[in-house]
Amino acid sequence: MPLDPQREPARTGGGQPPGLLPDRVEQLRARLRGRLVRPDDADYEEHCRVYNAMIHKRPALIARCADVADVLAAVAFAREQGLLLAVRGGGHNGGGLGTCDGGLVADLSPMRGVRVDPASGTVRVAGGSVWGEVDHATHAFGLAVPSGIISTTGVGGLTLGGGIGHLTRRFGLTIDSLLAVDMVLADGRFVTANAEQHPDLFWAVRGGGGNFGVVTSFLFQAHPVDTILGGPTLWPLERAAEVMKWYREFIPAAPETLNGFFAFLTVPPAPPFPPHLHLQKMCAVVWCYTGDPEQADALFAPVRAMAPALDGVQAMPFPMLQSAFDALYPPGHQWYWRADFVRELSDEAIGRHVTFAQRLPTMQSTMHLYPIDGAARRVAPGGTAFSFRDARWSEVIVGVDPSPARAADITTWTKEYWEALHPYSAGGAYVNFMMEEGQERVQATYRDNYARLVEVKERYDPSNLFRVNQNIRPGEGAALRH
Template structure:
């Protein structure tokens, strides 16, 4: 294990944590428990000045630099061996302007914290499905969530960012200032700098929405998916759904007698009047096989946002494979149902997110994000409490992903593991990837920010 005796600077206001310090083991841990790395230094920044000092220090020492907001990076990019972790988790300021309908949020903010402040005014940013997720990483990759068909991706409501670049400089990017950087940040991840603060447009939501899961027995999967495919062809943009296959988790809102039972569920969120949502959901409820349980009810939006939290706690072992498909063809449905029936871990689950709506109404060239034309995103997740059984769940996830290969059209970068440059390029498409590499060459020619879904800088011409 490497040691670092120097420090970012005498004026550093945050905490500096090294191996052997009392909090070291806690400070190096990330959400995915299968990731176990030992940095030489964790620099817990208190503000922008600390971020600038830490970036300059890492570059000067030639050390790997991992950047951490919420620490939810699937492959564990939020921590590194023998390098520096630049931890933003203490920077959690939020300022809502209800009249202008904007919010400014620092890079350490979690989604649940953002929702709490914005929902106090009946407003929201479309962002994510787990409240402990860091806002920064989610946004920089695009940001899917329960409001995306109504209000688009998280980046579609982004107005400006404050950024510390690889040379330690500070700048602001928006549609007018540093506009090419602003284009790349919206989907290109943390490749171009460290965003210390975000400014978002806010949208009216709730505070009560019609939301929650409707459950059927797993053996009804193929039949239900065909019904679901036909039903969503003309649902309004106010409705966003995800189909989830899993065993019923032992959580308080699920009846005990169903715990462990294999099910397929359609999880809904209707971002409009509850009575309108009831009409939209009626065909799903009445035309298909009788549901085991219907928990799609009026509830606070913040409660729905937290629904998946018990299923994705910090410390479990997670492995993901992901892909986009244009449509739930019969073959895709049959593959899905066949592999879902093989789930053995009570913790494994895979959502199939419904895309479209407002996501497609943003021009494809307006942001770096790829995949706006996709129909569905598969997030195939094999999970265990620890190492026991993890290899089997990983192979199950890979098997389903491989079976879907003929129908894959792209991938959401936030759902990638360590899969190589070709897969990162696939997330953007050839033309955008070239443009992103040129942007990288301008802002980070030495690839300091490489512990991410990395876009290498273009070669100098």
Template sequence: MATESQPVDKAVIEEFKRRSGGDVFQPEDGTEYDEARVIYNAMIDRHPQLIARCDTVDDVIRAVEFARENEMEVAIRSGGHNGAGLALVDDGLVIDLSNMTDISVDAEERTARVEPGCTWGDVDGATHEDGLATVSGVISTTGVAGLTLGGGHGYLTRKYGLTIDNLLGADVVLADGRLVHASEDEHSDLFWALRGGGGNFGVVTAFEFELHPVDTVVAGPTFWPIDELEDTMRWYREWLPNAPEDVYAFYLIAEVPGEPFPEEIHGEKVCGLMWCYLGDPDDIDGVLRPAHDVAEPLFEHVGEMPYPALQSMFDDLYPPGDQWYWKGDFVHDLTDEAIDEHRRFADVPTPQSGMHLYPVNGAAHRPEPDETAWSNRDATWSMVIFGVDGDPAKKDEITEWARGYWEATHPHSMGGAYVNFMMEEGTDRIQATYGDNYERLREIKERYDPENIFHVNQNIEPLAEE
């Protein structure tokens, strides 16, 4: 496969457009094309040669075959949330799945079949009608496909594992245009790789998820003054790993934005916790008490709410169209030296910037490291440092802050990171992320995509490529 796309003859493009069931956009389409190439991170500005918005699986197959036959680089877009902008590629073909949004829920079997253009808000809306949910992230506008293929973690992880631990099967269009079903019983090697290996192995056109009884949760934030960071983070590192699995709380460093928070704390630098409690609501005071004992909260608002309300709580703070730069790491222990670095960088540059430590222990620790492509089953947290602002003039400021923060804390990490929290960082970082599973992933890549057609991602090169 060529590493750069070749110009495609106009007549060939017109034939492709004629045969496509969905829309196909080119630069000469003006506004429609420009709107089609917009993704969540406004820091990314790429210009594909073609954007094929697929309506059906047949459209996806045609697009994959067209790219292969015409030596075009291929990017796959579903929700478009990828921070590194890997949903787009300059001069190549974007296979846009955003129109493929069917969801079917089997409440009796507690399963859902979800197409790749869905967001997690779509899924939550469909499953909540039956008091069910599966593991996803913390922003409901995030796409199902990208989050799942990277591994997926969120409010339900300590109780129900990673998103991939709840994946039952997937329909996949391979590099040669074949449609296959991957599960424990069919193409089990591919199914293993899909669970954390990203978009390296094909275009997933449907996901099958296990659902769990999740309806109303007790959730919300606790903020402490930033001067309490050292004491609260030291307490958190001891408390969280031993908390019951019904208790989820990610640690955060932030600046309090405007509404809906009280005016008197707007602009305050804070550290804190974001809670999700799945147990008896009457027990919440006992759950919160240890956090109150370590330091007096500056603000707290924790109460009962429908699970989809928790899932969408950050949506307004992080709308599409902001500038984003983020870096991640897996963390096993929060050392005193690491906590010192967190305190040093706690003066976040904008109200949307910050640091989160997402727990990935509890149920996520039960599978063996080689049971799925996600090998970091001994990580306690998945850390993300993110610089965010709507003003393009602040791009350099938020990027430099996030990079500096990451460089200071990275030596205290496990070396790899959640692939969905990585920018384009190179093969060494990818190899560190997958550890002992990396060579097996390369073997499976060689089996299903030997020409590395699907390489616009956190790429795992086929074994034959050196």
């Protein structure tokens, strides 16, 4: 059954789509080593859940893939039956793009595994793994792969979007440490993409998201990272404008061994935060220093000269910093995200930031500014699909709360905050921070790289089987070239 690349099949909830015959479903079940979950199974609702509880979608089938053969079977079934196909790794995608209504979810979460080669410093990671598993395996050898800031995040989604986190200034984006991927393509081929094999595909998956196939394993180059100096420094919200103006000058001039992302937050009422700060709205910088410990005091002297209300910087194993926010952001909360790339923090923009920080609607709602410079900037904007190498920060605004009753509040705050700051942005956004925001935003995110991404899409997925994502649409190439 041919697919219209610009149109999704009708969404029918969790029932069986029209024309999907029970014997075909049974044939798929028999082909899988893993389990096929259907709407009448007792644990169906459990397997429908994704990290963002604001997303409620009911696929017709969930293939819990145990290996590459299962992925091949799931992709072939979706293609042959004309089913909408979603691919789920860690399930953290803000817009819920690891699931769908009425289609097939290829759930890679059973495909876990990390193998470190200490001689070469390379790391082979199965497609369903999460970053905490990578951190655990690599730390035993004094190594780390650049990733994000929450260890329960899936390796696949974060990597394919680019990968911004604590090690960005020192070692670049996650994709800058990616050496190769193994993939199942829309036509059923299983290929390895790297600098020599399918180099166009390898270029595209480094920032182009899940548009080109299902990545079943990643090969990374790890870097020497062991004990680091990390943690937050906090200031009262009344000093936020002063701190942001200091931060905008300090971090770009700091050595690449020092990373620090800025945040607005409400202090959690739990250790390690002292009781007198609990539930106060504050601003913070969360630091990660991977350089010479003997130089740390001199490096942090300007930070301490800003007289933070809390100086939480201390020596710790790198995985400790990577997992520091896990308990604050468990699966199952309501999330609404908006994001932009930012080249400069003007005084006017800082004033608007402070206005919305004073209105943080819930304890877990926040705004982060992640630096994109240092090693990340040494790759040209066209060197990978990730385009905004010339941005200074990736800004993300998130409304978060456990209760569905607060969903409207956190969504309204996030949208209004974003609308107030968007005029000061560079345009586009980090795809891993985007909701379903329309094709114009996708093109703004990839800029000049979009036309090349369309060409790769037309070569490897001309029917747009992989479209539950920030979609690169086949068929747009001619219009973009003229």
